[in-house]
Amino acid sequence: MPILDRFNLTGRRALITGGSRGLGLEMARALGEAGAELIIAGSDETHLQNAHTTLRGEGLTVTTIRADLSKPEEAERLCNVLLRDHPPIDILINNVGGRRINTPTEDLALEDWQRILDLNLTQAFILTKRIGGAMIPRKWGRIINISSINALWPGKAMRGRSYETSKGALTMFTKAVAADWAAHGITVNAIAPGPFLTDANKRWIGERPEFESEVATSIPMGRWGSPEEIGPLALYLASDASSYMTGSVLVIDGGKLLW
Numbered sequence: 589m590p591i592l593d594r595f596n597l598t599g600r601r602a603l604i605t606g607g608s609r610g611l612g613l614e615m616a617r618a619l620g621e622a623g624a625e626l627i628i629a630g631s632d633e634t635h636l637q638n639a640h641t642t643l644r645g646e647g648l649t650v651t652t653i654r655a656d657l658s659k660p661e662e663a664e665r666l667c668n669v670l671l672r673d674h675p676p677i678d679i680l681i682n683n684v685g686g687r688r689i690n691t692p693t694e695d696l697a698l699e700d701w702q703r704i705l706d707l708n709l710t711q712a713f714i715l716t717k718r719i720g721g722a723m724i725p726r727k728w729g730r731i732i733n734i735s736s737i738n739a740l741w742p743g744k745a746m747r748g749r750s751y752e753t754s755k756g757a758l759t760m761f762t763k764a765v766a767a768d769w770a771a772h773g774i775t776v777n778a779i780a781p782g783p784f785l786t787d788a789n790k791r792w793i794g795e796r797p798e799f800e801s802e803v804a805t806s807i808p809m810g811r812w813g814s815p816e817e818i819g820p821l822a823l824y825l826a827s828d829a830s831s832y833m834t835g836s837v838l839v840i841d842g843g844k845l846l847w
């Protein structure tokens with residue numbers, strides 16, 4: 589098969605959680621341009637509508653579904669809707685996550701710890717179990733979990749360690765499920781992004797403008813990542829191009845972890 593044909597996703601349906609903005613939107617666009625039919629889930633109806641209008645305007649096929657994935661029961665409800673109304677789903681990108689909180693561990697409230705674990709880990713478990721589980725009889729599937737370089741390295745800028753812990757657990761969950769489901773033709777990999785200029789980080793920069801240059805100078809490439817730079821990596825993992833890769837954690841960080 590010609591090399592570029594291995595990246596073709598025609599006939600595949602992809603679910604991207606948090607596909608309405610930031611990295612999720614760019615991964616959705618990349619998969620859509622490669623031919624996939626897109627389903628994007630997010631918590632805010634206006635953001636979903638904006639993404640729908642943008643992607644449809646680019647000629648892509650896209651369905652939107654609202655669900656607040658910080659709540660496990662909403663993740664279950666989303667799965668019920670997807671399995672009933674939109675089967676089969678071939679590609680799952682568990683991208684929703686974030687909400688770092690700069691609270692030292694000694695002061696961190698249990699409910700804040702639990703909230704961040706539910707947002708970064710529990711919903712990804714539920715979606716993997718239900719949507720990924722439905723891939724097993726079909727003998728083909730791609731699951732991509734969006735972790736973070738902070739799964740591998742705590743860093744010193746923030747002290748709400750629930751984020752690093754939940755991303756670390758998501759990374760090990762990736763490897764464990766990859767081992768279990770390799771025999772079913774399902775690959776499970778993680779992407780560990782470094783600093784990208786998305787709304788979440790723009791908010792931090794808004795609160796502390798020097799953060800932007802502090803981070804840029806801490807990266808060997810000397811700059812933040814641009815959200816569209818994650819698209820080709822997601823496409824690789826979503827397609828037949830990555831047929832022999834499973835259980836891997838791919839770092840994309842401009843070299844940040846080298847220093």
Ligand SMILES: NC(=O)c1ccc[n+]([C@@H]2O[C@H](COP(=O)([O-])OP(=O)(O)OC[C@H]3O[C@@H](n4cnc5c(N)ncnc54)[C@H](OP(=O)(O)O)[C@@H]3O)[C@@H](O)[C@H]2O)c1
Pocket residue numbers: 605606607608609610611612629630631632633635636655656657658659683684685686687707734735736737780781782783784785786787788789
């Ligand atoms: N940006 C970075 O530098 C960076 C670095 C390492 C890892 N990551 C990881 O990459 C992923 C995406 O980050 P990002 O920077 O693109 O985030 P973002 O700009 O904040 O976008 C997050 C996306 O998730 C959706 N979302 C947020 N909370 C949700 C909820 N409770 N239920 C359903 N959808 C929800 C948002 O839509 P709504 O607002 O409509 O809900 C949006 O589509 C996260 O897992 C993050 O931890 C990012």
